[in-house]
Amino acid sequence: MTETCRARSTDGRTMTLFLTGPGPSLLPGDLVVADDGEESYLAQVVQPPLPASTLEPARPGTGSVIGRIGADLVPHRSDRAPFADAAVSPAGPDHLGALLDARGADLPIGTWSAGDGGVAARVRAAGFNRHSFLCGQSGSGKTYALGVVLEQLLLHTDLRMVVLDPNADFVRLDQPREGADAAQVERVAHMVRHGFRALGAPGNEAGREPMLLRLMTMPRRAQAAVLQLDPILNREEYHSFHQLTSTIRSSEVAEMVVEMAAQGGGAAALAQRLENLGLVDWEVWARDRRSAAETIAEEGGTTVLDLSGFRDPREPLAVTLDVVEHLWTHKEDRTPTLLVIDEAHNLCPPDPEDPLAAAVVRRLVQIAAEGRKYGLWLLLSTQRPSKIHPQVLTQCDNLVLMRMNSPADLGELGTVFGFAPADMVAASPEFVQGEALLAGGFVAVPSLIRMGERLTREGGSDVPVPIARR
Incomplete structure (x- = not known):
């Protein structure tokens, strides 16, 4: 490649990029190799340099030095040093793969192109021991992406997962998608063998185990919330x-x-x-059957709670309260548990409207603030960060950002998730369906990726517009 860019670093951690001639342009998030003739360093472009134009002079760019590249292509973060002048070239697939291996990225979720070629995008399963936030506007592929992540966690970890599913999008995580090959079918069967169940409204048409609660075993404050x-x-x-x-x-x-x-x-x-209050008519009372909280405690594995299909919207909210209270009451067990909340604005809003909703939010705020030391971690998914309680949002250390057009929402994300490079966040409105920015402890470096295919069937989908045939 013709040399078009050079770099210097005064501290071995950050670098300045200078264009020296025309050529392929760099993008925010690209990985490059900076070679000063003696050592080579793997680095990431934070802000690309811009060439001079008739209106503006050339603008230097900035980057972050990841580490000195060893003989095995692994970048050694502890072995960084300043350099005065280095030639810059795009990193190759081998560099990307070596970085992912070195950082323990083990869950394949799509593809990652950040240099001269691409590799499988992988995230760190161990990185989910922090709270995570996934957001994207309608049509961005947010729900599909969450399904991809959940499948990989099911396949490759022994995490206990509780999925609060308001639209029945994840109730079929035990069913291979149409057209799946034999290997994919076996992988889904492996997930089921490790424990999967979906609970639904009592009397649900799918014949799922009912989602129930036991009033008298709830903590006093939770009972009071149900009774207002x-x-x-x-x-x-x-x-x-x-x-x-x-x-x-x-x-x-x-x-x-x-x-x-x-x-x-x-x-x-x-x-x-x-x-x-109509509590006599509720269908969620457990009587001689297991409550949802008891099922989760006894079975482990993954439990999807289908919150749709109830006659009274307070019923699934009460079951949710019972579940999160049970998880918190037994926190000293330190059972690693990922609590997944899709459409999280429904259960974790800034201003809950009634005592029952407020009780759920209060407990989620406490889990966000203190749950990590007990192995209780949140994975929240929503369309807008402004609709999430700020004391929960600000505790999240992992970000998955899909297409988002709102400048106010992007500004808030840039403030809360300062570890996500501003230029990469700013690219969000141009993402196509399925593209995402990943940043935080569960990725090797901030990464723009394309989500891969699901292994299992989607539980819900958009309703198409009926096109007239004339």
Whole structure:
């Protein structure tokens, strides 16, 4: 390649890029080799240099030095030194692959082109021991991308995963996609053998195990949220309820209401509250069956909770609260657990509208702040970062950014995820479906990738426009 760019580094960590002639242009995120005649260094372009024009003078670019390239092409981060003048050329596929190997990137999720050729894009399974945030506007391929990531985690880790799935998009992670070859079918069967189940609304048409909860085993504060009891504003009812729970004979809501009504006084008022809230008609009471929280604790593996199909939207929210409370109550077990929340703005908004939603958000905020030391990690997916509670968003250390057109959202992402290079974030509006920027501890370097194919069937899809045939 004709030499068109040179670089210098005064600290061995950052470098300045200078154009010396016409040639192929560099892009944000490209990997290059800087060779000063004695040593070669692998580096990443942060801001490309620009040639002079009739309107503006030439502008130097900037880059980040990854490490000195050894004989095995592995870049050694601890072995960096300043250099005064180095020729710059695009890194080859071997350089990219050696970097991924050195950083322990082991989950293939697509393709990565960041120099003179491309390789399989791989992320670090070990990097999911931090909270992760995936965002992209509608049509960017966000849900599909999340499915690709979940498949690889199912295949290559023993993580316990709990997937809160509002649109039934991941209930078929145990079913090979149409056209899958024999090897892919076997890989899906391997995932199923390691434990997979999807729970749905009671009486769901798919015949899935019902998603249930047990009111009397929930923590007191969670019970109060379900009953919309404020310990101050409703102090008499609140006190009466927790006195009654130790004397009432039945743990089933309908029978509890009958007993409470028969006792009169404050107990009768509580019975009216349960009836007025419609709790008697809820289908999620476990009775003699397992609750969703009990299923997760007993079975391990991966459990998808299909939050769609309920008659009362508070029912799946109550089950969600029971599950996250159970995970937090048993945090000292330190069972590595990834809590995946698709369309996370539904469960983790900045301003929840009612006590039940507020209770879910309060626990998720605590998991975001303290869960990592107990092996409780979040993976959130949504269309807009501004719709996520800030105390959860700011705790995320991994970013998957797909197409996003909103300047306000991109500005917020640039502030929260400062480790993602600004020029790479700014390219987001031009991403095509399936393209993504990955940054954080689960990737070797910030990377612009193209997501690969799913192994399993998608549970949901967009509704097409009916085209008239005249």
